[in-house]
Amino acid sequence: xxxxxxxxxxxxxxxxxxxxxxxxxxxxxxxxxxxxxxxxxxxxxxxxxxxxxxxxxxxxxxxxxxxxxxxxxxxxxxxxxxxxxxxxxxxxxxxxxxxxxxxxxxxxxxxxxxxxxxxxxxxxxxxxxxxxxxxxxxxxxxxxxxxxxxxxxxxxxxxxxxxxxxxxxxxxxxxxxxxxxxxxxxxxxxxxxxxxxxxxxxxxxxxxxxxxxxxxxxxxxxxxxxxxxxxxxxxxxxxxxxxxxxxxxxxxxxxxxxxxxxxxxxxxxxxxxxxxxxxxxxxxxxxxxxxxxxxxxxxxxxxxxxxxxxxxxxxxxxxxxxxxxxxxxxxxxxxxxxxxxxxxxxxxxxxxxxxxxxxxxxxxxxxxxxxxxxxxxxxxxxxxxxxxxxxxxxxxxxxxxxxxxxxxxxxxxxxxxxxx
Amino acid sequence: xxxxxxxxxxxxxxxxxxxxxxxxxxxxxxxxxxxxxxxxxxxxxxxxxxxxxxxxxxxxxxxxxxxxxxxxxxxxxxxxxxxxxxxxxxxxxxxxxxxxxxxxxxxxxxxxxxxxxxxxxxxxxxxxxxxxxxxxxxxxxxxxxxxxxxxxxxxxxxxxxxxxxxxxxxxxxxxxxxxxxxxxxxxxxxxxxxxxxxxxxxxxxxxxxxxxxxxxxxxxxxxxxxxxxxxxxxxxxxxxxxxxxxxxxxxxxxxxxxxxxxxxxxxxx
Numbered sequence: 001x002x003x004x005x006x007x008x009x010x011x012x013x014x015x016x017x018x019x020x021x022x023x024x025x026x027x028x029x030x031x032x033x034x035x036x037x038x039x040x041x042x043x044x045x046x047x048x049x050x051x052x053x054x055x056x057x058x059x060x061x062x063x064x065x066x067x068x069x070x071x072x073x074x075x076x077x078x079x080x081x082x083x084x085x086x087x088x089x090x091x092x093x094x095x096x097x098x099x100x101x102x103x104x105x106x107x108x109x110x111x112x113x114x115x116x117x118x119x120x121x122x123x124x125x126x127x128x129x130x131x132x133x134x135x136x137x138x139x140x141x142x143x144x145x146x147x148x149x150x151x152x153x154x155x156x157x158x159x160x161x162x163x164x165x166x167x168x169x170x171x172x173x174x175x176x177x178x179x180x181x182x183x184x185x186x187x188x189x190x191x192x193x194x195x196x197x198x199x200x201x202x203x204x205x206x207x208x209x210x211x212x213x214x215x216x217x218x219x220x221x222x223x224x225x226x227x228x229x230x231x232x233x234x235x236x237x238x239x240x241x242x243x244x245x246x247x248x249x250x251x252x253x254x255x256x257x258x259x260x261x262x263x264x265x266x267x268x269x270x271x272x273x274x275x276x277x278x279x280x281x282x283x284x285x286x287x288x289x290x291x292x293x294x295x296x297x298x299x300x301x302x303x304x305x306x307x308x309x310x311x312x313x314x315x316x317x318x319x320x321x322x323x324x325x326x327x328x329x330x331x332x333x334x335x336x337x338x339x340x341x342x343x344x345x346x347x348x349x350x351x352x353x354x355x356x357x358x359x360x361x362x363x364x365x366x367x368x369x370x371x372x373x374x375x376x377x378x379x380x381x382x383x384x385x386x387x388x389x390x391x392x393x394x395x396x397x398x399x400x401x402x403x404x405x406x407x408x409x410x411x412x413x414x415x416x417x418x419x420x
Numbered sequence: 421x422x423x424x425x426x427x428x429x430x431x432x433x434x435x436x437x438x439x440x441x442x443x444x445x446x447x448x449x450x451x452x453x454x455x456x457x458x459x460x461x462x463x464x465x466x467x468x469x470x471x472x473x474x475x476x477x478x479x480x481x482x483x484x485x486x487x488x489x490x491x492x493x494x495x496x497x498x499x500x501x502x503x504x505x506x507x508x509x510x511x512x513x514x515x516x517x518x519x520x521x522x523x524x525x526x527x528x529x530x531x532x533x534x535x536x537x538x539x540x541x542x543x544x545x546x547x548x549x550x551x552x553x554x555x556x557x558x559x560x561x562x563x564x565x566x567x568x569x570x571x572x573x574x575x576x577x578x579x580x581x582x583x584x585x586x587x588x589x590x591x592x593x594x595x596x597x598x599x600x601x602x603x604x605x606x607x608x609x610x611x612x613x614x615x616x617x618x619x620x621x622x623x624x625x626x627x628x629x630x631x632x633x634x635x636x637x638x639x640x641x642x643x644x645x646x647x648x649x650x651x652x653x654x655x656x657x658x659x660x661x662x663x664x665x666x667x668x669x670x671x672x673x674x675x676x677x678x679x680x681x682x683x684x685x686x687x688x689x
Contacts, residue, residue: 109557122470150688156447159447160584170583171578171589173590173591174574174577174578174583174587174591175578175591175593176591176592176593177507177590177591177593177594177597179509202434202599208661264656265657267654268653269593269655269656270592270593270655270656271656288581290656290657290659291656291657291658292580293579295581299581302581303583306584
């Protein structure tokens with residue numbers, strides 16, 4: 001039984017396509033159930049995130065790849081036709097390797113992101129609950145989850161901040177241990193300010209104030225973020241004497257150096273300014289003032305780039321871990337390939353044994369007949385056991401010096417040989 | 421303190437420092453085993469010092485070698501105390517590295533005078549107390565200097581926008597809190613040490629070295645007090661406070677090197 005992966009992801013499909021085929025948990029469960037019930041499918045499982053919707057199938061059918069694509073198109077609502085050019089279709093080892101790369105975050109839009117690990121785990125559990133999981137996909141998903149865990153624990157694939165909000169939070173952590181009780185001033189009420197503000201508030205319950213040109217917007221954001229108060233833009237320079245962190249995403253030249261110099265005379269703690277404005281809200285020379293740390297968008301983008309650089313550097317280490325986790329599954333999978341021949345051999349041997357036992361005298365003592373049956377059973381098992389073990393061993397290790405299932409079948413004449 | 425125990429303690433401190441440095445290089449959390457090993461090393465060191473005091477029936481800093489060993493112990497014990505009481509994870513590999521060096525230097529025969537060659541002197545309880553307090557305050561000064569170095573390094577990185585992914589160690593505010601405590605502790609220990617030093621100075625047959633030491637201790641007290649006040653009241657000027665801590669450590673080294681080399685201990689009987 002081989003593994004196939006068919007689906008749509010952010011590499012090939014635009015957002016407009018991805019959002020149409022994205023499945024919620026109930027939808028993913030329904031598709032899993034439907035595909036698992038198809039006669040040619042051994043096992044089936046659906047992984048659906050905002051960046052990918054993929055169907056994993058284990059099947060022994062020779063044309064399983066085409067069938068898997070057709071099943072995806074038929075069962076996933078709004079899926080484009082097979083010839084749309086947005087599908088990724090992978091088979092055998094490539095499909096398995098792809099899943100491990102997905103779990104480790106190598107296939108994510110943000111390299112090394114951690115959310116995918118939980119999504120793979122959820123898909124695995126859903127597959128089990130919906131009856132789509134069998135030994136092949138179960139072992140493969142377990143290997144993928146193990147690889148994802150190891151990649152994040154043993155390499156730097158998920159290190160650092162890869163969004164402006166998290167980069168700002170990282171800087172805050174280098175200046176203030178945590179934000180509990182510290183005063184944070186958010187200047188501007190746009191989406192950027194909101195996103196970064198949320199990231200900062202994860203560092204502890206800060207005393208937040210929101211300043212904006214439009215009081216209504218300030219009130220809305222204050223309510224959304226649980227801010228203590230709002231204030232007009234004109235009061236921002238005065239607030240500089242008290243705030244620990246000032247996050248600005250508003251108009252240009254909002255804070256000049258003289259404002260800061262005045263504020264510093266009344267301050268006792270360092271001041272961190274995070275300027276997300278384009279053009280900038282704060283005079284760039286403010287960073288020269290002792291005790292003032294100014295991070296503008298450029299500085300934050302450098303932090304993001306550094307983090308991404310560190311993550312990219314970790315990719316070879318992650319690939320090594322993926323190989324270590326994939327190899328045992330591949331070996332086990334190759335071993336499975338020898339099983340039909342071994343099963344046929346066992347059946348043939350049993351038939352021979354039964355046929356020979358039929359020659360025993362009919363009036364043979366039952367105890368003696370029982371002993372002979374046991375003896376022949378043991379004899380067959382011992383005669384065939386070593387050979388079959390070597391075939392499985394050879395298949396798992398992909399070792400040409402060991403006998404293959406094909407050779408086993410030919411030696412015992414278990415299948416029709418093609419004529420000359 | 422028996423040399424084998426001292427060598428073991430040096431090895432343990434060195435192992436912890438190496439583990440911490442490696443964790444820092446890999447931007448990972450400090451390994452739990454290293455933290456436990458560090459605490460075990462301090463406990464072993466304390467046990468050795470107590471055994472030595474009991475065996476000799478006198479303070480465990482009766483000569484230069486023992487004083488260095490006591491100083492190494494005090495430094496790491498202070499580090500553990502600061503970390504346990506501050507909610508700040510210090511990633512203190514430098515503490516263990518410094519303690520390893522100090523403890524290695526205290527191994528008799530390495531650079532320190534072997535104990536049996538140390539000059540015998542009559543017992544003087546007040547002077548022993550003075551030496552003990554002075555060594556403890558020295559540990560606080562060294563801790564302050566290490567933390568100040570950490571503060572200045574972090575300050576330069578944050579100011580230069582060189583915050584790296586996975587940066588470990590305390591924030592500026594964390595360093596500030598720890599350095600403030602180390603400065604306060606150093607100053608509080610120096611006050612009685614200074615008082616006892618004045619008493620010893622008056623009773624000394626050769627007052628010059630002791631007088632210079634007492635003078636240096638008074639200057640050190642001033643530096644530590646000023647550093648503590650800035651850390652406490654004006655963290656905005658943290659760099660200035662850090663330089664005061666470093667000046668204190670420099671004064672200490674100059675005093676030991678020129679005026680009274682490892683000599684506080686020589687009166688400690």
